[in-house]
């Protein structure tokens with residue numbers, strides 16, 4: 441699905457420091473921020489966020505379903521608990537409990553049913569200390585008004601320049617699956633990588649109902665800069681969940 445971890449990391453590492461600042465800011469609104477806090481990232485990919493949190497002195501751990509992503513994150517010098525696991529079954533591999541779990545970039549929507557999502561949320565709640573938080577980055581649907589969208593990402597490292605064009609085809613409320621079509625060009629190799637995958641959709645009500653059936657409650661909603669969402673309709677939001 442994310443075929444080349446190096447290409448993923450080149451594209452998505454820029455801006456990660458500011459992104460991590462935002463998570464720290466949001467967490468500080470709900471918890472006493474201190475360096476003893478332990479962070480867990482389900483679906484951590486190449487570990488781009490975990491690397492920065494570790495550099496800032498936090499204990500971190502992560503896992504991903506993709507063996508190549510985990511290999512990349514280990515080779516990048518990230519010395520922490522890193523292992524291969526599915527978001528619906530990872531708890532038994534953790535060595536301790538955490539204060540904060542976080543899951544940006546809509547990765548949670550790779551789980552395609554309520555059953556899988558509830559299993560995931562149950563596992564995350566069991567991995568957190570009392571009062572722990574789960575920050576979930578998610579784009580919510582508005583089925584009647586969603587239109588096709590396009591994102592363009594660019595990045596470069598050494599002599600490698602990469603461009604990614606991603607098209608999102610809106611889901612309908614029956615299938616609840618958004619189609620994501622990605623085209624990547626690796627310029628120095630003239631290599632083209634095409635991928636298509638599906639993400640489960642949630643409108644506001646579906647998301648609220650799902651969380652209501654889980655061990656969590658929503659205690660905050662923020663935009664990608666860490667500003668409270670209020671009544672604004674956002675393209676992407678960071679939901680802060682706390683165990684009940």
Ligand SMILES: C[S@@+](CC[C@H](N)C(=O)[O-])C[C@H]1O[C@@H](n2cnc3c(N)ncnc32)[C@H](O)[C@@H]1O
Nearest residue numbers: 483484485504505506525526527544545547550
């Ligand atoms: C958009 S990437 C995000 C990676 C990382 N969280 C970041 O912010 O850069 C989505 C990641 O989810 C992982 N993934 C997809 N389905 C998964 C599952 N069921 N369990 C664990 N990881 C999964 C993919 O392998 C990929 O690394």
